[in-house]
Amino acid sequence: MDEHYPFELRPLPYEYDALEPYIDKATMYFHHDKHLATYVQNLNKALANYPRFHTWSLTELLTNLGRIPRPIQTAVRNNGGGVYNHNLYFEGMTPNSSREQAGWLGDAILQQFGSYQIFEERMKQAALDRFGSGYAWLVSDKQGRLKILSTPNQDTPLPLCPILLLDVWEHAYYLKYQNRRGDYISNWFNTINWKVANQRYAVCVGRPEL
Incomplete structure (x- = not known):
């Protein structure tokens, strides 16, 4: 991210209620x-x-x-x-999530994980296994190799290149889901902005034109 001091609050790219019923x-x-x-x-x-x-x-x-x-x-x-x-x-979220927009990233997921179902299962498990607050991530190295990992608190996966992340801090879901973290995680997959994720992946591997 190229912003520098003084940092500003970016506006949401959609309305507050746009992700309902998944996020309220x-x-x-x-x-x-x-x-x-x-x-x-x-x-x-x-x-x-x-x-x-x-x-x-x-x-x-x-x-x-x-x-x-x-x-x-x-x-x-x-x-x-x-x-x-x-x-x-x-x-990385949108009210108009469409896996058809996954593009080159979608091909990489199928090649490296075998199926979207396996990718989702591993991403969900990384989020569930994160004790306390943190994130589950889909990241890439410069060669385009994908990896799922999690980080505590507000740590980042840098210098690995972030593609998708799932926030599992309680403030991300507790008003709607209370202690049902698993339900929130499962529903998050319905909000993924695959177009943005694919663009991030292209930048990760040095091919932003893809």
């Missing part, structure tokens, strides 16, 4: 306008007195955490990760 309006409002907005504010606050880093992109900050001054390193890791992860999450 209230959850989308609080998740985006409250939780994500707080990460943006806290990231800017952490960087405010460190002009050296004002030209660094979000990706640069998160892939060079060892170069961030110790007094703000944890704040940048947590809040920068919160901004990065949530932007990918919200922009």
